[in-house]
Amino acid sequence: MADSHTIVAHQFEDATQQHESSMLGMWIFLATEIMFFGGLFAAYTVYRAMHPAAFEAASRHLDIVLGAINTGVLLTSSLTMALAVRCAQIGKRWNVVVFLTVTMLLGIAFLCIKGLEYHQKYTGHLVPGASFSFAGPHSREAEMFFYLYFAMTGLHAIHMIVGIGVVGVITILAARGRFTPTYYTPLEVTGLYWHFVDIVWIFLFPLLYLIGSRG
Secondary structure, three states: OOOOOOOOOOOOOHHHHHHHHHHHHHHHHHHHHHHHHHHHHHHHHHHHHOHHHHHHHOOOOOOOOHHHHHHHHHHHHHHHHHHHHHHHHHHHOOOOOHHHHHHHHHHHHHHHHHHHHHHHHHHHOOOOOOOOOOOOHHHHHHHHHHHHHHHHHHHHHHHHHHHHHHHHHHHHHHHOOOOOOOOOOHHHHHHHHHHHHHHHHHHHHHHHHHOOOOO
């Protein structure tokens, strides 16, 4: 197994400095991601303020049950990711592998459910474009809602796919004994990314699915 004297890159003085630099780098990266998603959230806020009735009507066409299930799936995946980090801290290698594997499976389940939702929108002619069809007086404004829906949830899904790939690599490294109680930085920064993606969904779910009355 690796020890703390063999995993310090040459540009760092010691393992502590390397860990702090890695964490700082990830937080800076996440700050840029917040700004990236922030543009979409700002656009959503502006258009919803301009067309509240249309956004409320369009929101009723989202499947709140599937959205709620996906919320539970992601919250559970954050728990298993946190447990993986904790197991690395106390040296339980195979527990790390198990929890990371469960995290990946939950991420895949999320994407499958989201794919089912997208299929529902496609068959219901709610994908913006030439075939878009929305009954009522707010068709154009509702189409803007679905533009934002697909942009925001699609971008989130891409981040989820990337996260699953990274967790897969980290799982392989964990199985090979790469991490110890004195060195688990890659796992920890991966956990930060995963929690960020989950938090983004925690904002998307109420903004898209829970706005206004669902009568």
